[in-house]
Structures are given as C-alpha cells and as structure tokens.
Amino acid sequence: MTDDIKPLTGPALLLAGMVLALTNFMVVLDTTIANVSVTHIAGALGISSTQGTWVITSYAVAEAICVPLTGWLTGRFGAVRTFTWGMIGFGLFSFLCGLSNSLAMLVVCRIGQGLCGGPLMPLSQTLMLRVFPKRQHGQAMSLWATTTVVAPIIGPILGGTISDGWSWNWIFFINVPVAAVCAYGALRLLKSAETRIERLSVDKVGLMLLILWVGAFQLMLDLGREHDWFNDGMIVTLAVIAAIGLALFVAWEVTAKQPIVDLRVFRHRGFTVSVTSLSFAFAVFFVAAVLIPQWLQQNLGYTATYAGYVTAFSGVGAVLVSPLVVSLSTRFDPRALVFFGILWMGITSLLRVQWASNADFWTLSLPQLLQGVGLPFFIVPLTTIGLGAVKPEETASAAGIMSFLRTMAGAVGTSISTTMFADGAVVARSEIVSKLNSDATSQTLTNSGFSLEQIRAVIEQTVVQESYALSIDHVFLLSAITFAVAATIIWLAPRPDRAVEAGAMH
Known part of the structure; x- marks a missing residue:
C-alpha cells in the first residue's frame, strides 16, 4: 500500500x-x-x-x-x-x-x-x-x-x-x-x-499506566459522594492509585523513545496555556449540558423532549456565529478572540444564577442560546494558539493530547458538578427549613382546604424544588468564575507565529 x-x-x-x-x-x-x-x-x-x-x-x-x-x-x-x-x-x-x-x-x-x-x-x-x-x-x-x-x-x-x-x-x-x-x-x-x-x-507500559490512573481517578470521582469521600478507605485507595499512577505515567512518558502520549509538547508555553484554558472552559461548559436536563426533568416537570430543546439552544448559537469566527480569526489576535469567547460564556452563565423553580421556557433557553455564541470564539482560536505553538512534526501528538484533555475535562466536570449539585441541595434544604415559618404556611393551606397530609406534601415539594434551584444557581455562579479564570490565563500564551493546517485538530 x-x-x-x-x-x-x-x-x-x-x-x-x-x-x-x-x-x-x-x-x-x-x-x-x-x-x-x-x-x-x-x-x-x-x-x-x-x-x-x-x-x-x-x-x-x-x-x-x-x-x-x-x-x-x-x-x-x-x-x-x-x-x-x-x-x-x-x-x-x-x-x-x-x-x-x-x-x-x-x-x-x-x-x-x-x-x-x-x-x-x-x-x-x-x-x-x-x-x-x-x-x-x-x-x-x-x-x-x-x-x-x-x-x-x-x-x-x-x-x-x-x-x-x-x-x-x-x-x-x-x-x-x-x-x-x-x-x-x-x-x-x-x-x-x-x-x-x-x-x-x-508503548505498553505507558498505555497500562494511562488506563490505571485515569480509571482510578474517574472511579474516585464517580463513587466519592456515595462513599462519603475520603472518610471511606476505598476512595482513599483510589486516590492514592491515581496519584501514584499519574506520577509514574509522567515519568515514563517523558523518557520513553516512542511514548503513547508525547508529553514533551508541554515544553511549549503556548500549548500548555491553551490546553489549560481549554480544559477548564470545556469542563464547565459541559456541566450545563448534563445538569440542566436533569434539573428540568426531576424538579420542574419537563419531559425529556422539552429538556432537549432547552439544552440544544447552545448549539444553535454556535452554528450561527461560526462563519463569523472563521473570518475574524485571520484579522485579530486569536488570544483576544479566546478571551472574548470564554468571558462571554462566563457572563451568560450569570444569567442562570437567578433561575427559580417557576422559570419559563425562554428564561431557561435564552442563556443557552447566548452562551453558544461564545463557543466557536474559543474552540477555533484555541486550536490555532495551541497547535501553532508546537513544531510542525509535533502537531499530530499535540492535537491528540488536546482532544484527550478536552474529553477528560468534560467527564471530570460532570462528576464534580453532579456531586456539588446534590450536596448543595442538601445544604440549601437545611437553610430553607430553618427559616421556614411552617405554622403560618400550614395555617394558610388549611384555610384553603388542604388536609394535614396534603400540607406536608406541598411544603416538602416546595422545599425540594427551591433547594435544587438554589443549588444549581450556585453551580453556575462557580462556573462563571471558572470561565473568567480560563479567559484570563490565555494571555500567558505567546501569539502564534504559524498557521495550523486544515485537519490538524480532532
């Protein structure tokens, strides 16, 4: 052949x-x-x-x-x-x-x-x-x-x-x-x-170490909440395995002749900064795609179909502005485009911080549509910055690492955010209950013809709904802060001095 x-x-x-x-x-x-x-x-x-x-x-x-x-x-x-x-x-x-x-x-x-x-x-x-x-x-x-x-x-x-x-x-x-x-x-x-x-x-050793530390790390994140995190011996063991596995993986890959993951590309400052910014930004972006459908279906009574409509609006915004980003990328510093794109996504995350359990369809969908506008502004220019910083013969390895870290960031962000969402609802519930004037609420419902069992059910349902609404608001506040950090650090990267060939990024 x-x-x-x-x-x-x-x-x-x-x-x-x-x-x-x-x-x-x-x-x-x-x-x-x-x-x-x-x-x-x-x-x-x-x-x-x-x-x-x-x-x-x-x-x-x-x-x-x-x-x-x-x-x-x-x-x-x-x-x-x-x-x-x-x-x-x-x-x-x-x-x-x-x-x-x-x-x-x-x-x-x-x-x-x-x-x-x-x-x-x-x-x-x-x-x-x-x-x-x-x-x-x-x-x-x-x-x-x-x-x-x-x-x-x-x-x-x-x-x-x-x-x-x-x-x-x-x-x-x-x-x-x-x-x-x-x-x-x-x-x-x-x-x-x-x-x-x-x-x-x-690189069999590198592959085994990669599977070991990534698998242990992801299991730790997925099982941590159910096992009370580091109060459980199994979670501690997984954390130790992940840490040691990562250390051994890095040591092996930087010295191997044919590494399965060429970590030597991290010596280029532009690449290191760009993948760091990409990982943080994509992790919190993916959080919305996972948490919002769950919240809508479990707490707001949405069907899976309508939850899908709300979630899909982020892609609509991305499609609409993608042609504009391609033309702008040849005229402006890609770092400025990345900074704008990620910061814009952070600002639109703030629109979700005031979400409540009675939010209507467009109150939920508009932030999705607006946030999608920022997506092409950071994905395309970040590729230019990251792959433009490495040597031409290292482009394939660098593109593979960028794809690996982007995908892993989404998985890690999902695990962390779902834990934060569930734990945050427990804390919010305690705060709501401590401030709830149950006697006045019960009297109002009694006067409306509710039975004792119905009153308890209504109060419980309301408390649960509002506690999860507060919890998801807090998650998106943290997301906005993370977006701001990811946007700012891109200025640590030098401006790329070469163009990236079509098809270099996966």
Missing part, C-alpha cells in the same frame, strides 16, 4: 464523503444524546441520577483513553481497516447498550462503545483528506466541521424525543443500522484510501 493515492471522483466521492460525515455525526451525537435520557435510564434501572451520569462519563473516559492510540492503530492495521472495525465494534456495543438491564452492564458496554468510537472521529477527518482532491480539502473540512457542530444540537432533541416516545434503549439501537451502513460503505468505497501498514511497537 502506498500513501500516493488517487482521490475519488464523481458519485464514489459523494458517497464516501457521506459515509465519513455520517460516521463523525454519529460518534459526536453519542456524546450528548444520553444527557437528557439520564432520568429515564435511572428510573428504568432503579438507580440514582448521580449513578445515571456514569453512562456519560464512562463513554467519555473510554473515548479519551483510546484517542492517543489512533496513530498506532492506523500505522499497525491501516486507517480504513481500523475505521471499519471501529464502526463494527461501535454498532455491536450500541446494540448491547440497548439490551442492558443493569447499570453494570450498561457502563461496561458504554466503555466498549467509547473504545471503538474514540478513533472514528479523527479517522473520519483523516480519510476525508485522503479521498477528496486537494483543491476540495476546504469543502471536506467544512462538511466534517458541520457534522461536529450540528450533532450536539440534534443529540439532546433526538434523545429526549426517543426516550419520551419509545424508550431510552432506542437511543442506542438507532446506531446499529447507521454503523452497518457506514462499515459496508467503508469496505466498498475507501479501499483505495488505505494507509501503509508497518510493524509498529506500542
């Missing part, structure tokens, strides 16, 4: 582009489609909503771990072969997710789904650049980017509609026919785009 391939033309090119775009759309869709279905899943499996978020974090962590392996898998087995088997595995594990009747089975299958889906996003991008003629690379990347932006909008709406209209299982079953069509299309259309196969060695 050779890398000097002849690009496709005519119907074959059109079909190949559709297969690759649809694959990317499906993989990105699965990062958000389950967000609004957590309540349905938790109810069906008899688990808490906090445990239900493991469905989100397990997929994200598995995907993050597998992304650094994409380069090795491509070199060892070929891009098309890796892509095809990844699609087959993704479809199989999607089917098993839909059949799951316990949390353990669902989480294990979501991990399998994430491991198979991890390489598909970067490979779909790589293969597009191989099958499209060079003069059409801009159009190819535009198509790829469109699916990346649109999928998070469709995900919550589709997930909510399916969960309400059919059952939560179908948010996974719908992947199966898509995966089958894309795998078959790859076999028939992409053979000529196969890459050279080499007998590459893999």
Whole structure:
C-alpha cells in the first residue's frame, strides 16, 4: 500500500464523503444524546441520577483513553481497516447498550462503545483528506466541521424525543443500522484510501499506566459522594492509585523513545496555556449540558423532549456565529478572540444564577442560546494558539493530547458538578427549613382546604424544588468564575507565529 493515492471522483466521492460525515455525526451525537435520557435510564434501572451520569462519563473516559492510540492503530492495521472495525465494534456495543438491564452492564458496554468510537472521529477527518482532491480539502473540512457542530444540537432533541416516545434503549439501537451502513460503505468505497501498514511497537507500559490512573481517578470521582469521600478507605485507595499512577505515567512518558502520549509538547508555553484554558472552559461548559436536563426533568416537570430543546439552544448559537469566527480569526489576535469567547460564556452563565423553580421556557433557553455564541470564539482560536505553538512534526501528538484533555475535562466536570449539585441541595434544604415559618404556611393551606397530609406534601415539594434551584444557581455562579479564570490565563500564551493546517485538530 502506498500513501500516493488517487482521490475519488464523481458519485464514489459523494458517497464516501457521506459515509465519513455520517460516521463523525454519529460518534459526536453519542456524546450528548444520553444527557437528557439520564432520568429515564435511572428510573428504568432503579438507580440514582448521580449513578445515571456514569453512562456519560464512562463513554467519555473510554473515548479519551483510546484517542492517543489512533496513530498506532492506523500505522499497525491501516486507517480504513481500523475505521471499519471501529464502526463494527461501535454498532455491536450500541446494540448491547440497548439490551442492558443493569447499570453494570450498561457502563461496561458504554466503555466498549467509547473504545471503538474514540478513533472514528479523527479517522473520519483523516480519510476525508485522503479521498477528496486537494483543491476540495476546504469543502471536506467544512462538511466534517458541520457534522461536529450540528450533532450536539440534534443529540439532546433526538434523545429526549426517543426516550419520551419509545424508550431510552432506542437511543442506542438507532446506531446499529447507521454503523452497518457506514462499515459496508467503508469496505466498498475507501479501499483505495488505505494507509501503509508497518510493524509498529506500542508503548505498553505507558498505555497500562494511562488506563490505571485515569480509571482510578474517574472511579474516585464517580463513587466519592456515595462513599462519603475520603472518610471511606476505598476512595482513599483510589486516590492514592491515581496519584501514584499519574506520577509514574509522567515519568515514563517523558523518557520513553516512542511514548503513547508525547508529553514533551508541554515544553511549549503556548500549548500548555491553551490546553489549560481549554480544559477548564470545556469542563464547565459541559456541566450545563448534563445538569440542566436533569434539573428540568426531576424538579420542574419537563419531559425529556422539552429538556432537549432547552439544552440544544447552545448549539444553535454556535452554528450561527461560526462563519463569523472563521473570518475574524485571520484579522485579530486569536488570544483576544479566546478571551472574548470564554468571558462571554462566563457572563451568560450569570444569567442562570437567578433561575427559580417557576422559570419559563425562554428564561431557561435564552442563556443557552447566548452562551453558544461564545463557543466557536474559543474552540477555533484555541486550536490555532495551541497547535501553532508546537513544531510542525509535533502537531499530530499535540492535537491528540488536546482532544484527550478536552474529553477528560468534560467527564471530570460532570462528576464534580453532579456531586456539588446534590450536596448543595442538601445544604440549601437545611437553610430553607430553618427559616421556614411552617405554622403560618400550614395555617394558610388549611384555610384553603388542604388536609394535614396534603400540607406536608406541598411544603416538602416546595422545599425540594427551591433547594435544587438554589443549588444549581450556585453551580453556575462557580462556573462563571471558572470561565473568567480560563479567559484570563490565555494571555500567558505567546501569539502564534504559524498557521495550523486544515485537519490538524480532532
């Protein structure tokens, strides 16, 4: 096999582009489609909503771990072969997710789904650049980017509609026919785009240490609240394993000849600053995508469908301003664009701080729409700053690390925020009860014809609703502060002195 391939033309090119775009759309869709279905899943499996978020974090962590392996898998087995088997595995594990009747089975299958889906996003991008003629690379990347932006909008709406209209299982079953069509299309259309196969060695020690510390860290975050955090020996053990594993991982990777994650790119100040800013900003951005649907369904009586509509507005804002950001990025300092984008997202988070349990649909949706406007302003320029700071031959490694940290940040942010949300509601409830004039409230309800049991139920429901409203307000206040910090530190990065090639970022 050779890398000097002849690009496709005519119907074959059109079909190949559709297969690759649809694959990317499906993989990105699965990062958000389950967000609004957590309540349905938790109810069906008899688990808490906090445990239900493991469905989100397990997929994200598995995907993050597998992304650094994409380069090795491509070199060892070929891009098309890796892509095809990844699609087959993704479809199989999607089917098993839909059949799951316990949390353990669902989480294990979501991990399998994430491991198979991890390489598909970067490979779909790589293969597009191989099958499209060079003069059409801009159009190819535009198509790829469109699916990346649109999928998070469709995900919550589709997930909510399916969960309400059919059952939560179908948010996974719908992947199966898509995966089958894309795998078959790859076999028939992409053979000529196969890459050279080499007998590459893999950094086995680095991979094992990566799985060890990331797995222990995520388990600590997911299980911490239920086990009273560091008052429990298991959580302490997981924390120690994660800390030691991370230290060993860093020590090994900076000295290995062929590291699975090339940590040496962190010597570039621009890259280090940009991924730090990206991680904090994306973590708190993802918090809203997870917490808001839960709060709307559990405490405000929203259906999964309407919770999906509210959540999806952030993507609408992103789509509307993306063309503007592309034109501005060639005329302004990218650091200024990042600063504006992240700070704007922080300011719009403040609009949520005054949310109450009687907020109407547009009071909840408007901050989502406005916050989405800031998303392209920090994602695109941050890529330019981070990848523009490293050497050209380090671009692929740097892009993999950026993707890994962005995905991990979303998983970590989800785990921390759900704990804060639940614990904050307990504290708020205590404060409300201590200040509640129950006698006056009871007398008012008695005069309205309520029985004693009804009075207790009304008071309890009101207290619970308001305690969760106060808790989510506090989470978004902290989110606004985190956005402000992430925006400010970008000025520590030097201005990039080179352009980033199309397709460099996954």
